[in-house]
Amino acid sequence: MQSQFEPLICTKRIDETADATTFEFKKLDDSPFDYKAGQFITFEVDVAGELEYRAYSLSSTPSKPQSVAVTIKRVIGGKVSNYLLDHLQAGIALPAMPPAGEFTIENNQVSADILLMSAGSGITPCMSMARWLLDTQQKVNIHFIYSARSEADIIMASDLAMLNEQYDNFQLSFILEETESAEFIKGRLNVHNLTQLVPEVAGKTIFTCGPTPYMQVVETLAEERGFDMALFHKESFVPKVEEKQEQNDNGVSYQVVAPQHGKNFTITANKTLLNALEEAGVPIVGACRSGVCGACKCKVTGSVESTSRETLTAKQIEQGYVLSCSTRATSDLVVEL
Ligand SMILES: Cc1cc2nc3c(=O)[nH]c(=O)nc-3n(C[C@H](O)[C@H](O)[C@H](O)COP(=O)(O)OP(=O)(O)OC[C@H]3O[C@@H](n4cnc5c(N)ncnc54)[C@H](O)[C@@H]3O)c2cc1C
Numbered sequence: 001m002q003s004q005f006e007p008l009i010c011t012k013r014i015d016e017t018a019d020a021t022t023f024e025f026k027k028l029d030d031s032p033f034d035y036k037a038g039q040f041i042t043f044e045v046d047v048a049g050e051l052e053y054r055a056y057s058l059s060s061t062p063s064k065p066q067s068v069a070v071t072i073k074r075v076i077g078g079k080v081s082n083y084l085l086d087h088l089q090a091g092i093a094l095p096a097m098p099p100a101g102e103f104t105i106e107n108n109q110v111s112a113d114i115l116l117m118s119a120g121s122g123i124t125p126c127m128s129m130a131r132w133l134l135d136t137q138q139k140v141n142i143h144f145i146y147s148a149r150s151e152a153d154i155i156m157a158s159d160l161a162m163l164n165e166q167y168d169n170f171q172l173s174f175i176l177e178e179t180e181s182a183e184f185i186k187g188r189l190n191v192h193n194l195t196q197l198v199p200e201v202a203g204k205t206i207f208t209c210g211p212t213p214y215m216q217v218v219e220t221l222a223e224e225r226g227f228d229m230a231l232f233h234k235e236s237f238v239p240k241v242e243e244k245q246e247q248n249d250n251g252v253s254y255q256v257v258a259p260q261h262g263k264n265f266t267i268t269a270n271k272t273l274l275n276a277l278e279e280a281g282v283p284i285v286g287a288c289r290s291g292v293c294g295a296c297k298c299k300v301t302g303s304v305e306s307t308s309r310e311t312l313t314a315k316q317i318e319q320g321y322v323l324s325c326s327t328r329a330t331s332d333l334v335v336e337l
């Protein structure tokens with residue numbers, strides 16, 4: 001698992017707002033990156049001696065592959081976002097996993113009229129998609145709708161203004177909670193301002209990313225307006241709650257052997273394989289802990305139930321790889337990292 005990480009060197013930091021910063025990275029050997037707009041990378045960050053793993057969507061475009069950028073927003077009380085914003089500078093290297101994720105144009109059903117709807121740090125994959133679609137001159141119309149608290153909270157404001165200036169097929173709208181300017185829509189996203197901005201939804205594709213309540217509003221409004229939900233795509237940055245974790249395991253448990261690490265332990269039926277491996281001291285990496293990032297994959301022999309296989313290839317699934325954060329044992333297991 002450790003070998004999947006490659007050091008990326010931070011080459012630049014750009015403070016976007018009071019609580020969001022863009023960091024640019026390159027590889028040590030200057031070789032190009034290979035990724036799809038909308039994908040993320042997972043960093044390994046040493047915070048006071050503890051290794052932490054967090055996923056960050058790339059805000060850069062794959063059409064300029066010599067570097068990548070992530071844009072990180074401070075989460076109040078958050079361990080890694082605050083650490084990176086306070087300490088990460090040009091010249092510092094961070095181990096990162098290869099880009100992954102399914103929230104991309106290529107992996108989804110998409111029409112030529114694209115609504116990129118985001119709020120807060122959720123702007124990052126949408127920005128990457130917009131940059132890539134425009135830079136590669138795809139025949140699409142993009143309407144970029146961004147929600148923020150105030151004008152000062154608009155992340156990548158000057159880049160958005162430049163795209164708006166440069167491309168006829170790029171339309172930009174801001175919905176701001178606090179504004180007196182007629183240039184912006186005042187308030188939060190609702191049926192009135194969305195209808196004003198997008199009078200006709202038929203034939204459009206929505207990619208949305210932002211805080212959970214924001215995405216719930218986007219999804220509800222889309223459904224209420226009869227949107228074709230096959231063309232609705234969303235990305236969540238916040239780990240889903242482990243709903244089954246606290247349920248009674250009915251006394252059912254299995255044996256797990258991790259031969260590479262000399263571990264032999266018991267797993268109860270409702271515990272995730274990731275939690276059990278961590279508790280047993282197996283050096284597995286859990287990042288999103290919600291079946292999104294692929295960091296926790298491992299190979300199992302035995303019978304399991306999995307709720308997500310995102311980022312795993314058909315070949316890996318055939319070989320027995322699972323996402324341990326989204327997997328529970330239904331028999332004794334042998335696990336390899
Ligand atoms: C696929 C993916 C892509 C992501 N892309 C980005 C990105 O481009 N930019 C970015 O800034 N972040 C992004 N994130 C979120 C990021 O991985 C971290 O979760 C975030 O930086 C918070 O980490 P932390 O260590 O500071 O907070 P933690 O110490 O992990 O959490 C502190 C508290 O904040 C809550 N919390 C965790 N994450 C969030 C969040 N995003 N918003 C609100 N509350 C939260 C936790 O539930 C906890 O209560 C992404 C996450 C995923 C899964």
Ligand code: FES
Pocket residue numbers: 285286287288289290291292293294295296297323324325326
């Ligand atoms: S930790 Fe991200 S998929 Fe399991």
